[in-house]
Amino acid sequence: MxxxxxxxxxxxxxxxxxxxxxxxxxxxxxxxxxxxxxxxxxxxxxxxxxxxxxxxxxxxxxxxxxxxxxxxxxxxxxxxxxxxxxxxxxxxxxxxxxxxxxxxxxxxxxxxxxxxxxxxxxxxxxxxxxxxxxxxxxxDDATIIIPGTHSKWAKVKTGRIDSFQTFVTGEIFALLLNNSFIARGATQPPVDDPEAYRRGLEEAKSSAAMLSLLFSARTGGLAGRLTTDQLRSYVHGLLIGQEFRQAREDGWYSEGDEATIVGNDGLNDLYKIAATVFDLKINLGADxxxxxxxxxxxxxxxx
Amino acid sequence: MxxxxxxxxxxxxxxxxxxxxxxxxxxxxxxxxxxxxxxxxxxxxxxxxxxxxxxxxxxxxxxxxxxxxxxxxxxxxxxxxxxxxxxxxxxxxxxxxxxxxxxxxxxxxxxxxxxxxxxxxxxxxxxxxxxxxxxxxxxDDATIIIPGTHSKWAKVKTGRIDSFQTFVTGEIFALLLNNSFIARGATQPPVDDPEAYRRGLEEAKSSAAMLSLLFSARTGGLAGRLTTDQLRSYVHGLLIGQEFRQAREDGWYSEGDEATIVGNDGLNDLYKIAATVFDLKINLGADxxxxxxxxxxxxxxxx
CATH class of the missing domain: 3.30.420.300 (2-keto-3-deoxy-galactonokinase, substrate binding domain)
Incomplete structure:
Protein backbone atom coordinates (compact mmCIF):
# COMPACT_ATOMS: atom_id res chain seq x y z
CA MET A 1 0.00 0.00 0.00
CA ASP A 140 28.02 -5.71 -1.99
CA ASP A 141 30.43 -6.01 0.90
CA ALA A 142 32.15 -2.64 1.22
CA THR A 143 33.91 -0.09 3.36
CA ILE A 144 31.74 3.02 3.57
CA ILE A 145 32.84 6.51 4.59
CA ILE A 146 30.25 9.13 5.53
CA PRO A 147 32.12 12.44 5.91
CA GLY A 148 30.63 14.96 8.32
CA THR A 149 31.01 16.84 11.58
CA HIS A 150 31.19 13.39 13.14
CA SER A 151 32.42 11.22 10.27
CA LYS A 152 31.52 7.54 10.20
CA TRP A 153 33.42 4.60 8.76
CA ALA A 154 31.28 1.50 8.30
CA LYS A 155 31.61 -2.05 7.01
CA VAL A 156 28.86 -3.61 4.91
CA LYS A 157 28.92 -7.39 5.09
CA THR A 158 26.46 -9.96 3.73
CA GLY A 159 23.65 -7.44 3.29
CA ARG A 160 23.93 -5.62 6.60
CA ILE A 161 25.90 -2.85 8.27
CA ASP A 162 28.31 -4.99 10.25
CA SER A 163 30.19 -2.38 12.30
CA PHE A 164 31.12 1.29 12.34
CA GLN A 165 33.27 3.89 14.05
CA THR A 166 32.89 7.65 14.59
CA PHE A 167 35.62 10.28 14.14
CA VAL A 168 34.90 13.80 15.41
CA THR A 169 37.13 15.34 12.75
CA GLY A 170 34.73 18.04 11.56
CA GLU A 171 33.96 19.22 15.06
CA ILE A 172 37.63 19.53 16.03
CA PHE A 173 38.26 21.42 12.78
CA ALA A 174 35.49 23.90 13.57
CA LEU A 175 36.73 24.36 17.14
CA LEU A 176 40.28 25.03 16.00
CA LEU A 177 39.21 27.39 13.24
CA ASN A 178 36.77 29.38 15.31
CA ASN A 179 38.11 29.34 18.85
CA SER A 180 41.82 28.46 19.01
CA PHE A 181 45.22 30.01 18.40
CA ILE A 182 44.68 28.99 14.79
CA ALA A 183 41.62 31.26 14.54
CA ARG A 184 43.78 34.24 15.41
CA GLY A 185 46.15 33.46 12.57
CA ALA A 186 43.89 32.46 9.68
CA THR A 187 42.66 34.76 6.95
CA GLN A 188 39.03 35.86 7.21
CA PRO A 189 36.96 35.12 5.24
CA PRO A 190 38.50 31.66 4.85
CA VAL A 191 40.46 30.75 1.78
CA ASP A 192 40.77 27.27 0.27
CA ASP A 193 44.28 26.25 -0.73
CA PRO A 194 44.48 22.79 -2.31
CA GLU A 195 48.26 22.64 -2.00
CA ALA A 196 48.22 23.47 1.72
CA TYR A 197 45.45 20.91 2.22
CA ARG A 198 47.56 18.23 0.60
CA ARG A 199 50.56 19.25 2.67
CA GLY A 200 48.49 18.82 5.84
CA LEU A 201 47.46 15.35 4.66
CA GLU A 202 51.07 14.37 4.01
CA GLU A 203 52.17 15.57 7.45
CA ALA A 204 49.36 13.59 9.07
CA LYS A 205 50.47 10.55 7.12
CA SER A 206 54.01 10.90 8.44
CA SER A 207 53.24 11.52 12.13
CA ALA A 208 50.79 10.07 14.64
CA ALA A 209 51.51 12.86 17.16
CA MET A 210 48.33 14.77 16.48
CA LEU A 211 48.58 17.02 19.55
CA SER A 212 52.00 18.08 18.38
CA LEU A 213 51.23 18.28 14.69
CA LEU A 214 48.45 20.81 15.33
CA PHE A 215 51.06 23.20 16.71
CA SER A 216 52.73 23.15 13.31
CA ALA A 217 49.85 25.37 12.17
CA ARG A 218 51.50 28.00 14.32
CA THR A 219 55.16 27.21 13.83
CA GLY A 220 54.69 27.10 10.06
CA GLY A 221 53.60 30.72 10.20
CA LEU A 222 56.45 31.72 12.50
CA ALA A 223 58.90 30.03 10.15
CA GLY A 224 57.43 31.90 7.19
CA ARG A 225 56.47 28.62 5.54
CA LEU A 226 52.68 28.80 5.91
CA THR A 227 50.77 31.93 4.97
CA THR A 228 47.60 33.03 6.72
CA ASP A 229 45.79 32.12 3.50
CA GLN A 230 47.06 28.54 3.74
CA LEU A 231 46.33 27.97 7.40
CA ARG A 232 42.73 26.80 7.14
CA SER A 233 43.36 24.22 4.42
CA TYR A 234 46.57 23.02 6.07
CA VAL A 235 44.74 22.34 9.35
CA HIS A 236 41.91 20.65 7.47
CA GLY A 237 44.50 18.40 5.85
CA LEU A 238 46.10 17.59 9.21
CA LEU A 239 42.74 16.57 10.66
CA ILE A 240 41.24 14.64 7.76
CA GLY A 241 44.66 13.04 7.33
CA GLN A 242 44.61 11.97 10.97
CA GLU A 243 41.16 10.48 10.41
CA PHE A 244 42.46 8.40 7.49
CA ARG A 245 45.55 7.40 9.45
CA GLN A 246 43.58 6.39 12.53
CA ALA A 247 40.93 4.59 10.47
CA ARG A 248 43.67 2.58 8.80
CA GLU A 249 45.30 1.74 12.12
CA ASP A 250 41.94 0.63 13.48
CA GLY A 251 41.55 -1.77 10.56
CA TRP A 252 39.00 -0.01 8.35
CA TYR A 253 41.20 -0.41 5.29
CA SER A 254 44.64 -1.31 4.05
CA GLU A 255 46.62 0.50 1.40
CA GLY A 256 45.27 -0.33 -2.06
CA ASP A 257 41.74 -1.12 -0.84
CA GLU A 258 38.53 0.42 -2.17
CA ALA A 259 35.98 2.42 -0.18
CA THR A 260 32.73 4.18 -1.01
CA ILE A 261 31.84 7.70 0.09
CA VAL A 262 28.15 8.03 0.91
CA GLY A 263 26.25 11.20 1.72
CA ASN A 264 27.05 14.72 0.70
CA ASP A 265 28.04 17.07 3.48
CA GLY A 266 30.21 19.22 1.22
CA LEU A 267 33.34 17.28 2.16
CA ASN A 268 33.41 14.56 -0.47
CA ASP A 269 35.99 16.23 -2.69
CA LEU A 270 38.35 16.71 0.26
CA TYR A 271 37.88 13.10 1.32
CA LYS A 272 38.63 11.90 -2.19
CA ILE A 273 41.93 13.77 -2.14
CA ALA A 274 42.75 12.35 1.28
CA ALA A 275 42.05 8.86 -0.02
CA THR A 276 44.58 9.28 -2.82
CA VAL A 277 47.24 10.34 -0.30
CA PHE A 278 46.47 7.27 1.84
CA ASP A 279 46.30 4.98 -1.20
CA LEU A 280 42.61 4.14 -0.87
CA LYS A 281 40.49 3.92 -4.03
CA ILE A 282 37.21 5.79 -3.79
CA ASN A 283 33.78 5.16 -5.32
CA LEU A 284 31.12 7.83 -4.88
CA GLY A 285 27.57 6.89 -3.86
CA ALA A 286 24.50 8.55 -5.36
CA ASP A 287 23.21 11.84 -3.95
CA MET B 1 77.92 43.75 39.67
CA ASP B 140 72.17 16.19 34.68
CA ASP B 141 70.93 14.75 31.42
CA ALA B 142 67.16 14.45 31.74
CA THR B 143 63.77 14.34 30.10
CA ILE B 144 61.80 17.41 31.17
CA ILE B 145 58.04 17.90 30.98
CA ILE B 146 56.55 21.38 31.29
CA PRO B 147 52.75 20.94 31.51
CA GLY B 148 50.64 23.81 30.23
CA THR B 149 48.20 25.01 27.59
CA HIS B 150 50.93 24.10 25.12
CA SER B 151 52.92 21.45 26.99
CA LYS B 152 56.60 20.98 26.21
CA TRP B 153 58.75 17.88 26.39
CA ALA B 154 62.47 18.60 26.38
CA LYS B 155 65.77 16.74 26.55
CA VAL B 156 68.65 18.09 28.60
CA LYS B 157 71.99 16.77 27.36
CA THR B 158 75.51 17.73 28.39
CA GLY B 159 74.48 21.00 30.04
CA ARG B 160 72.13 22.28 27.36
CA ILE B 161 68.54 21.93 26.19
CA ASP B 162 69.11 19.60 23.30
CA SER B 163 65.64 19.38 21.73
CA PHE B 164 61.97 19.81 22.54
CA GLN B 165 58.46 19.25 21.25
CA THR B 166 55.13 21.02 21.85
CA PHE B 167 51.77 19.34 22.48
CA VAL B 168 48.66 21.55 22.41
CA THR B 169 46.88 19.34 24.93
CA GLY B 170 45.63 22.07 27.24
CA GLU B 171 44.24 24.15 24.42
CA ILE B 172 42.31 21.23 22.92
CA PHE B 173 40.97 20.40 26.38
CA ALA B 174 39.70 23.96 26.85
CA LEU B 175 38.13 24.00 23.38
CA LEU B 176 36.31 20.73 23.96
CA LEU B 177 35.13 21.70 27.43
CA ASN B 178 33.94 25.16 26.49
CA ASN B 179 32.78 24.93 22.89
CA SER B 180 32.06 21.36 21.81
CA PHE B 181 29.42 18.67 22.17
CA ILE B 182 31.20 17.80 25.40
CA ALA B 183 30.42 21.24 26.83
CA ARG B 184 26.73 20.55 26.42
CA GLY B 185 26.99 17.37 28.48
CA ALA B 186 29.34 18.28 31.32
CA THR B 187 28.30 19.42 34.78
CA GLN B 188 28.72 23.14 35.48
CA PRO B 189 30.58 24.19 37.55
CA PRO B 190 33.14 21.52 36.65
CA VAL B 191 33.74 18.57 38.95
CA ASP B 192 37.03 16.68 39.33
CA ASP B 193 36.72 12.93 39.33
CA PRO B 194 40.06 11.10 39.82
CA GLU B 195 38.62 7.75 38.78
CA ALA B 196 37.19 9.11 35.52
CA TYR B 197 40.51 10.86 34.85
CA ARG B 198 42.37 7.59 35.26
CA ARG B 199 39.86 5.84 33.03
CA GLY B 200 40.49 8.41 30.30
CA LEU B 201 44.24 7.84 30.63
CA GLU B 202 43.80 4.06 30.31
CA GLU B 203 41.65 4.45 27.20
CA ALA B 204 44.25 6.76 25.64
CA LYS B 205 46.89 4.16 26.45
CA SER B 206 44.93 1.48 24.64
CA SER B 207 43.99 3.40 21.48
CA ALA B 208 45.80 5.79 19.14
CA ALA B 209 42.55 6.79 17.41
CA MET B 210 42.23 10.12 19.17
CA LEU B 211 39.53 11.52 16.85
CA SER B 212 37.42 8.48 17.63
CA LEU B 213 38.24 8.23 21.32
CA LEU B 214 36.97 11.76 21.91
CA PHE B 215 33.52 10.62 20.79
CA SER B 216 33.52 8.17 23.69
CA ALA B 217 32.89 11.20 25.91
CA ARG B 218 29.47 11.21 24.30
CA THR B 219 28.81 7.51 23.87
CA GLY B 220 29.79 6.86 27.49
CA GLY B 221 26.95 9.11 28.58
CA LEU B 222 24.49 7.55 26.15
CA ALA B 223 25.47 4.10 27.44
CA GLY B 224 24.93 5.25 31.03
CA ARG B 225 28.57 4.53 31.84
CA LEU B 226 29.85 8.10 32.24
CA THR B 227 27.98 10.63 34.34
CA THR B 228 27.91 14.35 33.60
CA ASP B 229 30.10 14.76 36.71
CA GLN B 230 32.73 12.45 35.26
CA LEU B 231 32.87 13.93 31.77
CA ARG B 232 35.41 16.69 32.36
CA SER B 233 37.97 14.47 34.08
CA TYR B 234 37.46 11.65 31.60
CA VAL B 235 38.18 13.96 28.66
CA HIS B 236 41.19 15.41 30.47
CA GLY B 237 42.48 11.86 30.92
CA LEU B 238 41.94 11.08 27.23
CA LEU B 239 43.92 14.14 26.19
CA ILE B 240 46.81 14.03 28.67
CA GLY B 241 46.95 10.29 28.01
CA GLN B 242 47.25 10.98 24.29
CA GLU B 243 50.08 13.41 25.03
CA PHE B 244 51.97 10.73 26.97
CA ARG B 245 51.24 8.16 24.27
CA GLN B 246 52.37 10.44 21.45
CA ALA B 247 55.45 11.62 23.39
CA ARG B 248 56.45 8.00 23.91
CA GLU B 249 55.94 7.18 20.23
CA ASP B 250 58.03 10.19 19.29
CA GLY B 251 60.88 8.91 21.43
CA TRP B 252 60.72 11.19 24.48
CA TYR B 253 60.78 8.23 26.86
CA SER B 254 60.46 4.48 27.12
CA GLU B 255 58.54 2.57 29.77
CA GLY B 256 60.44 2.55 33.06
CA ASP B 257 62.34 5.78 32.34
CA GLU B 258 62.50 8.82 34.60
CA ALA B 259 61.35 12.35 33.76
CA THR B 260 61.21 15.64 35.63
CA ILE B 261 58.21 17.94 35.72
CA VAL B 262 59.25 21.59 35.72
CA GLY B 263 57.01 24.60 36.19
CA ASN B 264 53.71 24.80 37.99
CA ASP B 265 50.69 25.48 35.85
CA GLY B 266 48.30 23.64 38.18
CA LEU B 267 48.62 20.46 36.14
CA ASN B 268 51.52 18.73 37.87
CA ASP B 269 49.40 16.35 39.94
CA LEU B 270 47.49 15.24 36.86
CA TYR B 271 50.73 14.72 34.92
CA LYS B 272 52.16 12.65 37.79
CA ILE B 273 49.14 10.35 37.65
CA ALA B 274 49.45 10.08 33.86
CA ALA B 275 53.11 9.17 34.26
CA THR B 276 52.23 6.24 36.54
CA VAL B 277 49.75 4.92 33.96
CA PHE B 278 52.41 5.17 31.24
CA ASP B 279 55.12 3.68 33.50
CA LEU B 280 57.27 6.80 33.64
CA LYS B 281 58.93 7.74 36.97
CA ILE B 282 58.51 11.40 37.86
CA ASN B 283 60.74 13.83 39.76
CA LEU B 284 59.34 17.25 40.59
CA GLY B 285 61.38 20.39 40.00
CA ALA B 286 61.38 23.29 42.47
CA ASP B 287 58.68 25.96 42.29
Missing part, protein backbone atom coordinates in the same frame (compact mmCIF):
# COMPACT_ATOMS: atom_id res chain seq x y z
CA UNK A 2 2.61 2.50 1.12
CA UNK A 3 4.70 1.39 -1.82
CA UNK A 4 2.06 2.65 -4.21
CA UNK A 5 1.63 6.16 -2.82
CA UNK A 6 3.85 9.17 -2.48
CA UNK A 7 5.48 9.80 0.88
CA UNK A 8 7.29 12.45 2.90
CA UNK A 9 10.78 12.00 4.30
CA UNK A 10 11.64 14.33 7.18
CA UNK A 11 15.32 14.74 8.01
CA UNK A 12 14.95 16.46 11.37
CA UNK A 13 18.21 17.42 13.01
CA UNK A 14 19.56 19.69 15.68
CA UNK A 15 19.28 22.92 13.72
CA UNK A 16 16.78 22.31 10.94
CA UNK A 17 13.80 20.36 9.66
CA UNK A 18 14.08 19.34 6.02
CA UNK A 19 11.12 17.55 4.44
CA UNK A 20 11.10 16.00 0.98
CA UNK A 21 7.94 15.00 -0.86
CA UNK A 22 8.70 11.96 -2.99
CA UNK A 23 6.80 10.31 -5.78
CA UNK A 24 6.04 6.63 -6.08
CA UNK A 25 9.50 5.89 -7.46
CA UNK A 26 11.27 7.66 -4.63
CA UNK A 27 12.16 10.75 -6.63
CA UNK A 28 12.10 14.04 -4.72
CA UNK A 29 9.40 16.40 -5.99
CA UNK A 30 9.42 19.25 -3.49
CA UNK A 31 11.37 20.34 -0.44
CA UNK A 32 10.32 22.31 2.63
CA UNK A 33 13.06 23.44 5.00
CA UNK A 34 12.65 25.33 8.27
CA UNK A 35 15.10 26.30 11.03
CA UNK A 36 12.95 24.40 13.56
CA UNK A 37 15.67 21.95 14.61
CA UNK A 38 15.21 20.05 17.84
CA UNK A 39 17.45 22.45 19.75
CA UNK A 40 14.87 25.21 19.22
CA UNK A 41 11.85 23.14 20.28
CA UNK A 42 10.34 22.07 23.59
CA UNK A 43 8.95 18.65 24.38
CA UNK A 44 5.33 18.64 23.22
CA UNK A 45 5.87 21.09 20.37
CA UNK A 46 6.93 18.63 17.72
CA UNK A 47 3.62 17.40 16.37
CA UNK A 48 2.27 20.88 15.82
CA UNK A 49 5.49 22.05 14.22
CA UNK A 50 5.46 19.09 11.86
CA UNK A 51 1.79 19.42 10.91
CA UNK A 52 2.23 23.13 10.26
CA UNK A 53 5.37 22.63 8.18
CA UNK A 54 3.78 19.89 6.09
CA UNK A 55 0.30 21.49 5.85
CA UNK A 56 0.69 22.60 2.20
CA UNK A 57 1.42 19.04 1.09
CA UNK A 58 -1.07 17.31 3.38
CA UNK A 59 -3.90 19.60 2.26
CA UNK A 60 -3.11 18.75 -1.37
CA UNK A 61 -2.36 15.06 -1.09
CA UNK A 62 -4.27 14.00 2.02
CA UNK A 63 -2.80 11.47 4.42
CA UNK A 64 0.69 10.33 3.41
CA UNK A 65 3.20 8.01 5.03
CA UNK A 66 5.89 10.10 6.67
CA UNK A 67 9.33 8.96 7.79
CA UNK A 68 11.25 10.98 10.40
CA UNK A 69 14.94 10.44 11.03
CA UNK A 70 17.92 12.14 12.59
CA UNK A 71 18.22 13.67 16.03
CA UNK A 72 14.40 13.92 16.21
CA UNK A 73 14.48 10.29 17.39
CA UNK A 74 17.15 10.94 20.03
CA UNK A 75 16.76 11.51 23.76
CA UNK A 76 16.45 15.25 23.17
CA UNK A 77 14.02 14.90 20.28
CA UNK A 78 10.33 14.00 19.98
CA UNK A 79 10.31 10.27 20.65
CA UNK A 80 13.49 8.45 21.70
CA UNK A 81 13.73 5.44 19.42
CA UNK A 82 16.20 2.89 20.86
CA UNK A 83 19.27 2.17 18.75
CA UNK A 84 19.21 -1.02 16.69
CA UNK A 85 22.39 -3.05 17.15
CA UNK A 86 24.82 -4.01 14.39
CA UNK A 87 24.82 -6.07 12.31
CA UNK A 88 21.64 -4.58 10.86
CA UNK A 89 20.05 -3.95 7.46
CA UNK A 90 16.72 -2.46 6.36
CA UNK A 91 14.74 -5.32 7.95
CA UNK A 92 16.29 -4.79 11.38
CA UNK A 93 15.97 -1.00 11.08
CA UNK A 94 12.29 -1.40 10.13
CA UNK A 95 11.71 -3.74 13.06
CA UNK A 96 13.23 -1.10 15.36
CA UNK A 97 11.04 1.75 14.03
CA UNK A 98 8.17 3.26 15.99
CA UNK A 99 4.89 4.32 14.41
CA UNK A 100 2.43 7.03 15.36
CA UNK A 101 -0.82 8.22 13.77
CA UNK A 102 -1.03 11.93 13.05
CA UNK A 103 -4.27 13.96 13.40
CA UNK A 104 -4.96 13.80 9.66
CA UNK A 105 -4.55 10.04 9.52
CA UNK A 106 -0.99 9.99 8.22
CA UNK A 107 1.32 7.27 9.50
CA UNK A 108 4.47 8.78 10.97
CA UNK A 109 7.37 6.34 11.17
CA UNK A 110 10.27 7.21 13.47
CA UNK A 111 13.36 5.50 12.13
CA UNK A 112 15.84 4.20 14.70
CA UNK A 113 19.54 4.93 14.98
CA UNK A 114 22.22 2.27 14.91
CA UNK A 115 24.68 1.21 17.61
CA UNK A 116 27.84 -0.86 17.33
CA UNK A 117 28.14 -2.65 20.67
CA UNK A 118 31.57 -4.03 19.78
CA UNK A 119 33.21 -0.61 19.79
CA UNK A 120 35.52 0.24 22.73
CA UNK A 121 35.39 1.81 25.28
CA UNK A 122 31.65 2.34 24.74
CA UNK A 123 29.17 1.29 22.05
CA UNK A 124 29.30 3.71 19.13
CA UNK A 125 26.14 5.38 17.80
CA UNK A 126 24.72 7.06 14.70
CA UNK A 127 21.34 8.54 13.78
CA UNK A 128 20.67 9.09 10.12
CA UNK A 129 23.87 7.81 8.52
CA UNK A 130 22.66 4.20 8.71
CA UNK A 131 19.70 5.20 6.54
CA UNK A 132 22.10 6.70 4.00
CA UNK A 133 24.11 3.48 3.95
CA UNK A 134 20.93 1.43 3.56
CA UNK A 135 19.87 3.72 0.72
CA UNK A 136 23.21 3.25 -0.97
CA UNK A 137 22.52 -0.47 -0.95
CA UNK A 138 23.97 -3.36 0.99
CA UNK A 139 24.24 -5.95 -1.77
CA UNK A 288 19.73 10.63 -2.97
CA UNK A 289 20.70 7.73 -0.72
CA UNK A 290 19.01 9.19 2.34
CA UNK A 291 15.63 9.37 0.59
CA UNK A 292 15.94 5.87 -0.84
CA UNK A 293 17.03 4.40 2.48
CA UNK A 294 14.28 6.12 4.46
CA UNK A 295 11.62 5.06 1.96
CA UNK A 296 12.80 1.47 2.03
CA UNK A 297 12.88 1.21 5.83
CA UNK A 298 9.57 3.07 6.20
CA UNK A 299 7.82 0.81 3.73
CA UNK A 300 9.08 -2.30 5.47
CA UNK A 301 7.88 -0.85 8.76
CA UNK A 302 4.40 -0.18 7.35
CA UNK A 303 3.96 -3.59 5.70
CA UNK B 2 74.42 42.66 38.79
CA UNK B 3 75.01 39.60 40.93
CA UNK B 4 75.38 41.76 44.02
CA UNK B 5 72.15 43.74 43.71
CA UNK B 6 68.52 42.85 43.86
CA UNK B 7 66.67 42.51 40.56
CA UNK B 8 63.20 42.35 39.03
CA UNK B 9 61.95 39.46 36.92
CA UNK B 10 58.98 40.28 34.69
CA UNK B 11 56.99 37.35 33.34
CA UNK B 12 54.97 39.21 30.72
CA UNK B 13 52.52 37.07 28.82
CA UNK B 14 49.43 37.36 26.66
CA UNK B 15 47.01 38.17 29.47
CA UNK B 16 49.08 39.43 32.38
CA UNK B 17 52.26 41.09 33.61
CA UNK B 18 53.72 39.48 36.70
CA UNK B 19 56.80 41.06 38.26
CA UNK B 20 58.84 39.60 41.11
CA UNK B 21 61.33 41.59 43.17
CA UNK B 22 64.17 39.27 44.18
CA UNK B 23 66.94 39.65 46.73
CA UNK B 24 70.61 39.01 46.13
CA UNK B 25 70.16 35.26 46.60
CA UNK B 26 67.34 35.08 44.08
CA UNK B 27 64.55 34.73 46.61
CA UNK B 28 61.27 36.43 45.73
CA UNK B 29 60.46 39.30 48.11
CA UNK B 30 57.42 40.95 46.54
CA UNK B 31 55.09 40.42 43.59
CA UNK B 32 53.18 42.90 41.44
CA UNK B 33 50.63 41.49 39.01
CA UNK B 34 48.50 43.41 36.54
CA UNK B 35 46.14 42.31 33.74
CA UNK B 36 48.23 44.30 31.24
CA UNK B 37 49.14 41.33 29.05
CA UNK B 38 50.45 42.00 25.56
CA UNK B 39 47.05 41.33 24.01
CA UNK B 40 45.69 44.43 25.75
CA UNK B 41 48.56 46.74 24.74
CA UNK B 42 49.49 48.65 21.62
CA UNK B 43 52.97 48.97 20.17
CA UNK B 44 54.63 51.88 21.96
CA UNK B 45 52.74 51.46 25.23
CA UNK B 46 55.04 48.93 26.83
CA UNK B 47 57.71 51.11 28.41
CA UNK B 48 55.22 53.36 30.14
CA UNK B 49 53.17 50.41 31.35
CA UNK B 50 56.29 48.77 32.78
CA UNK B 51 57.63 51.91 34.45
CA UNK B 52 54.23 52.59 36.02
CA UNK B 53 53.83 49.01 37.23
CA UNK B 54 57.32 48.94 38.76
CA UNK B 55 57.32 52.53 40.07
CA UNK B 56 56.84 51.53 43.75
CA UNK B 57 59.97 49.38 43.66
CA UNK B 58 62.06 51.66 41.49
CA UNK B 59 61.36 54.66 43.71
CA UNK B 60 62.47 52.65 46.75
CA UNK B 61 65.45 50.79 45.31
CA UNK B 62 66.57 53.04 42.47
CA UNK B 63 67.81 51.50 39.23
CA UNK B 64 67.65 47.70 39.20
CA UNK B 65 68.44 45.11 36.56
CA UNK B 66 65.16 43.86 35.08
CA UNK B 67 64.61 40.69 33.06
CA UNK B 68 61.57 40.41 30.81
CA UNK B 69 60.47 37.09 29.36
CA UNK B 70 57.44 35.41 27.80
CA UNK B 71 55.33 36.64 24.93
CA UNK B 72 56.58 40.19 25.54
CA UNK B 73 59.59 39.21 23.41
CA UNK B 74 57.46 37.78 20.60
CA UNK B 75 56.42 39.35 17.33
CA UNK B 76 53.29 40.74 18.98
CA UNK B 77 55.11 42.00 22.06
CA UNK B 78 57.44 44.91 22.78
CA UNK B 79 60.68 43.87 21.11
CA UNK B 80 60.86 40.70 19.03
CA UNK B 81 63.89 38.80 20.28
CA UNK B 82 64.92 36.13 17.77
CA UNK B 83 64.74 32.54 18.95
CA UNK B 84 68.00 30.93 20.03
CA UNK B 85 68.47 27.51 18.45
CA UNK B 86 68.87 24.21 20.31
CA UNK B 87 71.13 22.95 21.71
CA UNK B 88 71.32 25.91 24.11
CA UNK B 89 72.00 26.58 27.78
CA UNK B 90 72.21 29.78 29.85
CA UNK B 91 75.26 31.03 27.93
CA UNK B 92 73.54 30.77 24.56
CA UNK B 93 70.32 32.29 25.96
CA UNK B 94 72.32 35.17 27.43
CA UNK B 95 74.10 35.71 24.13
CA UNK B 96 70.71 35.89 22.41
CA UNK B 97 69.27 38.44 24.86
CA UNK B 98 68.67 42.10 23.96
CA UNK B 99 69.33 44.96 26.37
CA UNK B 100 67.71 48.36 26.69
CA UNK B 101 68.23 51.21 29.14
CA UNK B 102 65.13 52.49 30.89
CA UNK B 103 64.52 56.18 31.73
CA UNK B 104 65.61 55.70 35.35
CA UNK B 105 68.87 54.03 34.35
CA UNK B 106 67.73 50.44 34.90
CA UNK B 107 69.03 47.81 32.49
CA UNK B 108 66.13 45.90 30.92
CA UNK B 109 67.13 42.51 29.50
CA UNK B 110 64.77 40.87 27.03
CA UNK B 111 65.32 37.11 27.25
CA UNK B 112 65.03 35.18 23.98
CA UNK B 113 62.84 32.18 23.24
CA UNK B 114 64.17 28.85 22.05
CA UNK B 115 63.64 27.03 18.75
CA UNK B 116 64.28 23.42 17.85
CA UNK B 117 65.16 23.47 14.15
CA UNK B 118 65.19 19.66 13.97
CA UNK B 119 61.47 19.35 14.61
CA UNK B 120 59.24 18.38 11.63
CA UNK B 121 57.40 19.75 9.70
CA UNK B 122 58.53 23.15 11.04
CA UNK B 123 60.96 24.28 13.76
CA UNK B 124 59.27 24.16 17.16
CA UNK B 125 59.28 27.20 19.48
CA UNK B 126 58.90 28.17 23.12
CA UNK B 127 59.13 31.46 25.02
CA UNK B 128 59.57 31.23 28.77
CA UNK B 129 59.73 27.48 29.33
CA UNK B 130 63.43 27.38 28.35
CA UNK B 131 64.12 29.78 31.24
CA UNK B 132 62.29 27.43 33.60
CA UNK B 133 64.38 24.51 32.38
CA UNK B 134 67.57 26.56 32.75
CA UNK B 135 66.46 27.49 36.27
CA UNK B 136 65.86 23.86 37.09
CA UNK B 137 69.48 23.22 36.18
CA UNK B 138 71.12 21.46 33.28
CA UNK B 139 73.86 19.58 35.11
CA UNK B 288 60.99 28.94 41.69
CA UNK B 289 62.79 27.71 38.58
CA UNK B 290 61.59 30.57 36.44
CA UNK B 291 63.09 33.19 38.77
CA UNK B 292 66.38 31.30 39.07
CA UNK B 293 66.65 30.77 35.34
CA UNK B 294 65.82 34.38 34.48
CA UNK B 295 68.30 35.70 37.05
CA UNK B 296 71.03 33.42 35.74
CA UNK B 297 70.53 34.33 32.09
CA UNK B 298 70.13 38.05 32.89
CA UNK B 299 73.31 38.15 34.92
CA UNK B 300 75.27 36.45 32.18
CA UNK B 301 73.83 38.94 29.71
CA UNK B 302 74.89 41.90 31.89
CA UNK B 303 78.44 40.65 32.58
Missing amino acids: AAETAAIIVDWGTTSLRATLVDQSGNGKEIIETPQGISSLNKGDHEEVLMTALAPWLSTHGALPIAALGMITSRNGWIEVPYVACPAGPAELAAGSLRKSLPNGSDLVFLPGLTDPSRRPFPDVMRGEEIQVAGHGLA DVMIRGALDVMRRSLL | AAETAAIIVDWGTTSLRATLVDQSGNGKEIIETPQGISSLNKGDHEEVLMTALAPWLSTHGALPIAALGMITSRNGWIEVPYVACPAGPAELAAGSLRKSLPNGSDLVFLPGLTDPSRRPFPDVMRGEEIQVAGHGLA DVMIRGALDVMRRSLL
